[in-house]
Amino acid sequence: MIEDDGGQLALLKTKVRKTRPVAxxxxxxxxxxxxxxxxxxxxxxxxxxxxxxxxxxxDDCQPGTRVRVRFAGQDLDGFVLDRVDETDHQGKLLPIKRLVSAEQVLAPEIAKLARAVADRYAGTLPDVLRLAVPPRHARVEAEERQERQEHQQERPAPGPWAAYETGPRYLDALARGETPRAVWTALPGEDWPRxxxxxAAATLAKGRxxxxxxxxxxxxxxxxxxxKEELGEGQHVLLSAEVGPAMRYRRFLAVRRGDVRCVIGTRAAAFAPVRDLGLVGVWDDGDDLHAEPRAPYPHVREVLLLRAHLENTAAIIGGFAVTAEGAQLVETGWARPLAAARDVVRRRVPRVVVTDDADLARDPAAKAVRIPHRAFEIARDALTKGPVLIQVPRAGYLPALACQDCRHPARCTHCHGPLQRGAPGSPPACGWCGRAAVGWECPNCGGRTLRAPVVGARRTAEELGRAFPRFPVKTSGGDKVLMKVSNEPALVVATPGAEPVATDGGYAAALLLDTWLFLARADLRAGEEALRRWFAAAALVRPGDQGGSVIVVGDPAGTALQALVRWSPDGYASRELGxxxxxxxxxxxxxxxxxxPSDVVQDLVDLAQLPPTASVLGPVPVESADDEEVFRTVIRVPRAQGGALSAALKGAQGVRSARKSPGNARVRIDPLALA
Known part of the structure; x- marks a missing residue:
């Protein structure tokens, strides 16, 4: 009730607006x-x-498009896989709420591949699709489409492939549109990108x-x-995280639309929607960067092998070393070896010299720089001819510390992380939480003095600088990785995988230090990984007839070092497979x-309907960076029942998910590391 200007009371009636139902x-x-x-x-x-x-x-909602739908009381993203006339659902269907984009980003063959990868790794299709299709950029989709430049690729000459026994025939088969599959053992010093x-040029010449x-x-x-040199400008695209999200999506769309038919890239590019795919290839398939760290943890090699099978393509798995998986592909006949004759290998390899660690104990001066006298003399002579590469297993200054008295590893009293020293004169600090370890005392023996069982690349560069004062010392590793170095005399200290390429013929010599550290890893692939790193470094050195030498500090009796001396990557891989x-x-x-957690792991294993031939090992506690206790169970089956194992574990995860069981367990199929 309110009073109007005339003093009279009036009742204001509130009008209720009636909403009209939306048709x-x-x-x-x-x-x-x-x-x-x-x-x-x-x-x-x-x-x-x-x-x-x-x-x-x-008109726009076609298979492969992004949509927004109502699901379990919330709006979620999704992909349209197909359009059909009828449904098997008995109740009422909800409509698609929003068409995010009319761009058909998910190709049918990639959807099929993603389903196969999810089944292979006991994962879910949405998890794989997040790896396969990059995030959308609306501005990129709205850009005017560039006119495709038609370019007929000419059939290439064999070039460096002429050095391999079946290399020219492999190129000819690609140019004829056939599907040859090979495990390629590259020669040392090989220009593998070329x-x-x-x-690629041979495959494109056939239009694939x-x-x-x-x-x-x-x-x-x-x-x-x-x-660029072989195919010409604009005939391929590079897909990697380094190009930026917008550029990556732009190039992805060019591939999906068929404007470009040659894709090179890193891990995520394995799902690139290349039209009429004729060749898949992976270089250095043993590198751990090929293993996806996100669920369901697929490996590039396995993804490409699935693509080769599903799309009937040629394949090439190459590297200076051969993995056990590559050896198995050859043994089963799925692929054939692609290698040079033995006399060609002998002409291309550097001279490999192994010096025993006992030489260091007999020579105190050599022990200071961890280089035996013989290796020191070879390196000094090589420096008059060009750069010398020194491979050190660990980055940093002193990446690990231990008690001087009992050799017990030094750990942080707060988080139990490893203690390390980051620079000369700096106090020891935790590698996990960064806390300085002031007044550290060994919990094992009560000692207060620290020693360095492992020396990093920075400390090695400092020691070599004093040993060779007339030559510059360059470091490559961590956040500072060199791409190339000139042929001027210099010492190049690099961590594994960060070795720069030496222009104009390669390094005059290479020193492989602390080889025991590679082999001391408690890992199934320790020997294979060590040899792969050594081959990669030694392959950058000039041939032996040009004075190239590789000096290895380690045990000459080790099988991995013997394979390096003989330069027999395929032989070591066959032995490893056996x-x-x-x-x-x-x-x-x-x-x-x-x-x-122990109860979650046990529950999942109990729910899984494992094949009768399955062997279950564990659960056993494993080391974890977190404070939570983690247990691991290992399950093995014959290869023929691999699909049944994945299906059983995936089904068990589905049961736990439907029950809303507390706790999570991580399932990995054929994990890269098995400590």
């Missing part, structure tokens, strides 16, 4: 049902769901697409330059690990 939109006139995969992490929802396609989305570019994957951005940059077959380890068997 439901009519379904599309043709194929009104969309099969949508919804972006949800829940394992029991790893399937497609039916939605009605509104009439207004009929070799892969030649293979190419996909080549390398470990990191440095390798991608080298391959990019080689493809030992794993005897012991029952991948790739001879299919293996899964389940890690998490």
């Amino acid at each position: 439901p939109s009519r379904p599309a006139p043709e194929r009104p049902i969309a099969k949508v995969v919804v972006d949800t992490p829940l394992a029991h929802l790893d399937r497609t769901f039916d939605y009605v396609v509104p009439e207004k989305f009929h 070799c892969l570019a030649k293979a 697409g190419v996909l080549l994957i390398v470990p990191d951005h440095r390798d991608a940059a080298r391959l990019d330059e080689a493809c 030992e794993r077959q005897h012991a029952g380890f991948p790739p001879a068997v299919r293996l899964a690990t389940v890690e998490g």
Whole structure:
């Protein structure tokens, strides 16, 4: 009640607005049902769901487009996999809420591949699609499409492939549109980017697409330059995280639209939607960068092998070393070896000299720089002819410390992380939490003095600078990685994988220090990984007839060092495969690990309907960076039952997800590291 100007009371009546119900939109006139995969992490929802396609989305809502749908009370993203006429669902279907984009970013063959990868690794399709399709950039989609430049690729000459026994025939098969599959053992000093570019040119000459994957951005940059020279400008694209999200999406769309048919890149590019794919390839397949750190943890090599099978393509798995998986591909006949004759190998390899660690004990002066006298003399002589590479296993200054009295590893009293020293004169500090270890006391013996069992690249460079004062010392590793060095005399100290390429013929010599540290790792692949690192460094050295030498400080009796001396990567891989077959380890068997809290791991294993031949080991406690206790169970089955193992573990995860069981367990199929 209020009083008006005339003093009279008036009753104001509130008018209630009645909302008019929105008429439901009519379904599309043709194929009104969309099969949508919804972006949800829940394992029991790893399937497609039916939605009605509104009439207004009929033209643009096609398989491969992004949509927004109502799911379990919230709006979620999804991909349309198919359009059909009818549904098996008995209730009422919800309509697609929004068409995010009319761009068909998910190709049918990539959807099929993603499903196969999810099944292979006991994962879910949405998890794989997050790896396969980059995030959307609306501004990039709205850009005017560049006119495609038609370019008929000419059939290339063999070039460096002529040095391999079956190299020219492999290129000829690619140029004829055939599907040869090879495990390629590259010669030392080989210009491998040019070799892969030649293979790409041969495939493109037949009108088929190419996909080549390398470990990191440095390798991608080298391959990019080689493809520009061999294929011409604009005939390929580079897909990697370093190009930035917008540029990556722009190049992804160019590939999806068919404007470019040759893709090179790093791990995520393995899912690139190349049209009419004719060749897949991976360089250095043993590099751990090829293993995806996100669920379901697929490996590039396995993804490309699945693509080669599903799309009937040629394949090449190359490197200076051969993995046990590569040896198995040859043994089973899926691929053939692509290598040079033995006399060609002998002409190309550097001279390899192994010096025993006992030489250091007899020579105190040599012990200070961890280089025996013989190696010191070879390095000093080599410096008059060009740069010398020194490979050190660990980065930093003193990356690990131990008690001087009992040799017990020094740990942080707060978080139990390893103590290390980052610079000369700096106090020891924790490598995890960064706290300075002031007044440290060994919990094992009460000692207060620290020693350095492992010396990093920075400390090695400091020591070598004093040993060779007339020559510059360059370091490569960590956040400062060199791409190339000149042929001027210099000492180049590098960590594994960060060795720069020496222009104009390669390094005059290489020193491989602390080889015991590689082999001391408690890992199934310790020997294979060590040899791969050594081959990669030694391959940068000039041939022996040009004075190139590789000096290795280690035990001459070790099988890995013997393989390096003989330069026999395929022989070592065959031996490694035989030992794993005897012991029952991948790739001879299919293996899964389940890690998490003890009760969660046990519950998941109990729920899994494992094959009768499955061997279950554990659970056992494993070391974790967190304070939580983590247990691991290992499950092994014959390779023929690998699919059943993945299905069983995936089904168990689905049951736990549907029950909303507390706790999470991480499932890995054929993990790269198995300590």
